[in-house]
């Protein structure tokens with residue numbers, strides 16, 4: 001039987017409930033789902049790659065077919081190393097589409113056998129992003145319900 005391995009790549013600085021919603025959906029659809037954490041971000045991250053991976057490990061424990069890995073360089077090379085045939089990405093609103101289309105088409109040009117699959121998170125998370133979570137937390141606002149409790153604690157420790 002063919003087993004489908006998918007990569008869910010991102011910065012995850014930090015993982016939000018929107019990401020988790022997508023991980024849950026992806027874990028149902030694919031045999032294995034590898035959450036791929038991009039090591040070096042253009043902008044200075046709030047959390048180190050190790051911290052971002054640790055948080056993802058903690059919050060993805062409920063799904064035995066989900067694993068977490070870190071990558072640098074091209075996503076298509078990481079997918080090949082991990083024998084993945086699918087890239088999973090979330091689309092929240094039409095505003096995400098242009099960037100996602102560009103990325104999917106570039107990845108297809110680099111590796112035609114790798115398919116990008118888009119899924120929509122629950123509508124309750126359609127306004128949520130790591131960037132707004134970081135900003136709210138850094139300015140002292142409440143992020144309860146937007147990130148898992150373990151991440152909320154780490155955010156509090158980081159910004160105070």
Ligand code: PNS
Pocket residue numbers: 009010011012038073074075076102103106107
């Ligand atoms: O969570 P993000 O920041 O939207 O994730 C973006 C990510 C990590 C998926 C993207 O930046 C990426 O794949 N980077 C790896 C470099 C790469 O392969 N670039 C070419 C594709 S455009």
